Amino acid sequence: MLNSPSLEPLLFELSDPGSASDYLPPLDVPEAPLPFATRAELDIPEVDEHSVVRHFTRLSQNTFSIDTHFYPLGSCTMKYNPKLNEAVAAMPGFASVHPLQAETTSQGWLEVLFRAQEVLAKIAGLDACTVQPLAGAQGEFCGLLMIRAYHNARGEADKRRRIVVPDSAHGTNPASAARCGYAVTTVKSNAEGGVDMDAMRAALKDDVAAVMITNPNTLGVFEAQIEELCTLAHENGALVYMDGANMNAILGQARPGDMGVDVMHYNVHKTFSTPHGGGGPGAGPVAVRSILEPFLPVPHVIQAESGEFAWDWDRPDAVGSLHGFRGNSGVILRALTYILRHGGEGLRQVSSDAVLSANYILARLKGTYETANPNGCKHECVLSASKLRSQYGVSAWDIAKRLPDYGFHAPTVYFPTIVKESMMIEPTETETKATLDAFCEAMLAIAEEAKNDPDLLHRAPLTMPVGRLDEANAAKCLNLCWTTPQAEEACESDGEPKREIAGAPTY
């Protein structure tokens, strides 16, 4: 039962018809007769500008962000988002350009995208790159479409209908494979959480189109057998796709192309500091070995001998287009700005500090929490709350919910799924030692609380605008749009907040 409204009223509750401000001048052309029936009411609220500003400012203050809080989120690389990137993206010469303008009037933009293509191929150690894919998941989809086109060109598309994915992989890997019409074979990891080469050998039959791997893997461990794995796949006629989610660990330390990888995507909102924006937009550039270059999506940016940049549509083997225009250009611009600011040495320092910080947290917490990283980690470490769970009934979920009371966002929990009660922690290179220490102190304090007052942890968070929310009821009642208050009251919770799916991965 609803006792009190949310901290900030809904826009619809602020509406006062006639109160909206004016923004447009009066119509300065004759009114033309309307050749169609116009609609009656839109039912869009009317709120004066000052109230709109207060409403959204308050909402902004009611949310964690990188600018305000530390996010130890494993696999998400929540690093500082430089303000320079935003200043560049806001320049009218970038922000107010139409994508269908003539090439002669958009050379600056074409150069940005071309240079991003070039530098991202180099960072990967591969031959070419497209910056069109809109996010990591779409990059996977794009890469797999290119793999499919490659096998098709060799007359093997009908034979190779299967993608091999380790069980430690992100859920997008198998989901993207399915979107390309592929069947998915899941391969179990070995005891250390790495690729089990025997299982891989058994799975690599002649119907396999590609192996999808993540390196470093989702346990934060570099796959030492990566070169052997790539050779094995290639001998079998399969290609190797690398999920680049964890590139922040190996920037300038190892290049996927050198390992034998044929195609990979980046998540520029992870590795290259573009803002998460509360869930997007991102961008997922895809770098490829030359054998896949003919299949890159259209249009692709090229540079003529004259130095002029142009759109290349004349790519008969291209897999098609993944976006209505040129991709998330505004995001690519931010990523390029970040890369140029750092340069090669700066990017090597990024991975070095990121790995140092993760190992520091691991060193400080491994005596209190079990770890899947007995031999150290790369950019993230995986801890487990299974002992706390069995001894005191305190779960990783409880710890995740308690951390905000200490001023920290939760870590990734229940992922990777191969570790029980897992908590995946990725500090990145942009946190001070003082912040890392404060986080470690909080984790240690929570372990003490688990012993002394486990119920407190079940009830956490205690200092947020709302308490633990009833996710299960949200799914059952499914109120997605504000219509009438009655709709809300019709859906009563039993007062015991439950998750929609117990133990589900939460990043």
Add this chain to the structure above:
Amino acid sequence: MPYFSLTPADREAMLATIGVQSADELFADIPASLRDAAREAFANLEGGRSEMGLKRDMARLAAKNVHADTSTCFLGAGVYDHYVPSAVSALASRGEFVTAYTPYQAETSQGTLQVIYEFQSLLCRLTGMEMANASLYDGATALAEALILAYAATKKKRMLVPRGLSPAYRRVATTYTQGLPITIDEIPFDTTTGQIDGEALKEALKSGDVAAVVVAQPNFFGVLEDAPAIAEATHAAGALLVAVFNPLSLGILPPPGSYDADVAIADGQSLGLPMTFGGPGLGLFCCKQKFSRLAPGRLVGLTTDAEGTRGFTLTLQTREQHIRREKATSNICSNQALCALVATIYMATMGERGVREAATHSFHKAAYAREQLQTLPGVKPVFSGPHYHEFAVSLPVAVETIGKALAEEDIIGPYDLGRDYPELEGAALFCCTEKRSREDIDFLTKVLSAALPRPKVESGASGSDLNGNGSVHLDGVAVHYADDARTFYLDW
């Protein structure tokens, strides 16, 4: 070096805690050959600029682009130059919004979640649809997702997509469905009206194996379809109707819910987003609630905590890839949350009246421009159907030539329809938003007039016949033009 938070002393102390001598040791598990190759390659990477130097470099790159803040934009074709109140970017650029993570942890993300819930609610009202998701990448990919939903919902494979739909949307839909058992058939447009060829649609629906019919309202030519009639024919054939709309146009046009669309998708760029070279855009995805479990992407729902306090959370995650892996309804793992925020603030700021006004003004300005341009010799409207804020005219000279002449006068546009439609060679698509003043439109007319073969009309010596054919005199040479405005011949 930029953006590092550890001092050399911090690093030393941390290494000591870990129990290693150097950070290098932490990479000892990577084969040396790989490390050497990477070190060498990175030594040759460009960059390492100061903030001051880099900002200047980037400003110089920006200066190589012509942009709509100083030029006058008559280019549309899917991305529109609308006016955006100052409050929108001021609020949307707040760091708390910009740098927030996906709101998986609801209690720390109520601001982001409430914004998305308001976004979904505003879209339901704007479109008359029962539900909206938290957004997809862009309009084109939203269409692809809608077709995949139609396949899942009907178990039928055939999609009917009008040729008058944006070529970019058609291209992306084809790309997205190439690995799936979906076929896309094209429905031609009526060359007179520019609308869907109704007879061809009826014929194509006869077989009964159609999963979905797509209707764009307005279509790529700016022409409005008889959406209710198409909806009726579609539903009678047991197929789903997928409506593609322009969200701002719904300030004046009947919404997709009013003609019983099953799925309604769009790009939300016209709701306050900058053009940014086409991306990021904002994929809008609305549908009937009975399809909620087949819908792609994130959804935010209303719920309560133990005290009964209202709150918001991501919901129906059982559809999504992080839970369902290869059985997910889509592989999408993000939404355009920041762009959805912009659209939400735009609608909140403009309010009902502002949205309606922007849509109405856009229509009237385009109607005025269409009327003005067709007073020019050889410039003819291509389609007779009702228009919203874009229209096609045929030009007596190559569209590219006209584009160059307009660029000389700081005018951006028009779109060359011949690029995608060989049958419309010589036709140009112009767009007017509420931002185009009468003065802008009159200037366009003047510049276009000057760029055309300059006629010197002798009183009483010229005129056109009923077919629109006629002649003018160009410095003593009679120029004859035909109604299709592509046939020109000179009398020397």
